[in-house]
């Protein structure tokens with residue numbers, strides 16, 4: 637094997653916050669790609685073994701993550717504010733914006749005891765992982781993000797939410813977030 | 821605002837973009853049988869049309885270009901040397 641591995645040798649003492657993480661940007665890139673491959677193959681194996689049940693498992697995992705991540709966020713009953721806060725939690729790796737067709741007045745639509753808003757995910761690590769591993773979009777891995785979003789919105793607004801996929805594309809995916817007023 | 825340009829010489833008139841676009845941005849021109857942009861305001865830059873068009877006839881400008889960290893730069897370097 638002619639691959640060169642640069643070994644880091646030094647003294648190691650237990651410490652709470654390491655000053656030196658070891659590795660540079662190329663190591664991070666390498667690690668990201670390895671992770672993408674692992675996660676991608678895990679997702680397709682899960683689908684192979686559990687069929688459609690895979691979506692439910694991953695959705696539940698994402699939902700739990702969303703609830704945990706949003707515990708720190710300020711509670712609100714304003715959907716637009718909740719989405720702004722969630723944008724901060726989801727960060728640049730899941731960059732999204734509210735979306736509406738040009739002819740529609742506002743972003744939100746009231747339907748009885750439900751409020752509906754369209755959310756356009758532009759940057760998404762899940763999409764990147766799927767493309768990295770040649771897997772189709774809308775599979776179990778996408779449910780991680782749906783669960784995450786629903787979990788976070790439920791936590792922040794103390795309501796019941798659901799996210800449906802309208803369309804998936806290589807550069808952006810459109811989803812409909814529905815929240816049901818009247819408690820969990 | 822998103823701007824969409826169609827290369828009419830490249831368009832083979834298959835209509836795939838018309839069928840695939842979720843926001844009815846395209847319509848076939850009945851005379852030339854080439855696609856035309858009729859509703860650019862509703863384009864959300866998903867770029868599904870780019871993926872489906874067999875002749876890469878469209879260009880979208882002024883859009884958010886999603887990060888493509890999945891592209892392995894080492895593989896790209898190798899490909900560049902070969903092609």
Ligand code: SF4
Pocket residue numbers: 805840841842843844845846862863864865866867868869870
């Ligand atoms: S980018 Fe998406 S929304 Fe825009 S024209 Fe293409 S398919 Fe339609």
Ligand code: SF4
Pocket residue numbers: 826830831832833834835836837838854855872873874875876877878
């Ligand atoms: S998919 Fe491409 S080739 Fe087919 S009609 Fe649309 S622009 Fe023309």
